[in-house]
Amino acid sequence: MTAQTGVADEAAAAAQVLVVMGVSGSGKSTVAALIAERLGWIFVDGDSFHTPEHVAKMHAGHALDDEDRAPWLARIAAWIQHRLEAGESGVVVCSALRRAYRDILTRGSRRVRLVYLEGDKALIAGRLAARQGHFMSPYLLDSQFAALEVPAADERPITVGIGEPPQAIADRVVARLAAETGPRSETE
Structure with missing residues (x-):
């Protein structure tokens, strides 16, 4: 193995991807873009992986079903895998x-x-009511909270309130990541 190959392997092994998740209106896109900017990582909004048909469906106030979501999730998963294989850290938004x-x-x-991104229904409903030009109908908030399974401890979530x-x-997220990584010696 050459020195260059070793450095490339280390970069690939150090790459990570954050999935910023939560219900619509919790601030995922805004917060994720800020995290990516602070870390110098690639950012993508998972909404960009939706088909025009699914965007229209949600805009009309209809929730996606699992059949609708499957190809969308597969496209996001492929993006994540590509980042890791390329040794590039990234941040992606996905309700998940x-x-x-x-x-x-x-x-x-x-x-x-x-x-x-954890928040109560009243706060998020207020944000959705004030939102202009987003395809997600505020009427879907009830279905989002009904579907929400809060991440379990074994999923190692970084949970942050949206207040x-x-x-x-x-x-807070960047500080938590830094604290978990800790100082590295030059021999690592």
Whole structure:
């Protein structure tokens, strides 16, 4: 193995992806973009993986079913896998409300972390009512909370309340990641 190959292997092994999750209106896109900016990582909004038909369905106030979600989750999972294989860290937004969906995204990898943006229904409903131009109908909030399975401890989520400004939330996540990583010696 050459020195360059060893460095590339180390970079690939160090790469990680954060999946910023929660119900619609919790601030996922805003917070995820701020986290990616602070860390210098690639950012993508999972909504960009939806088909135009599914966007229209949600805009009309109809929830997606598992058949609708399957190809969407597969596209996001492929993006995550590609980042890890390329040795590039990234941040992706995905509601990932159910454990089964998160399992598709993480594939059991410890290099994929969940960031769960937790908030109460009244706060989020107020945000959705004020939102302009988003395809997600505020009428779907009840179905989102009904579907939500809060991440379990074995999923190693970073759970952050959404009561603070997005910049403070992003700072909390970045600080938590730094604390978990800890200082590294030059021999690592």
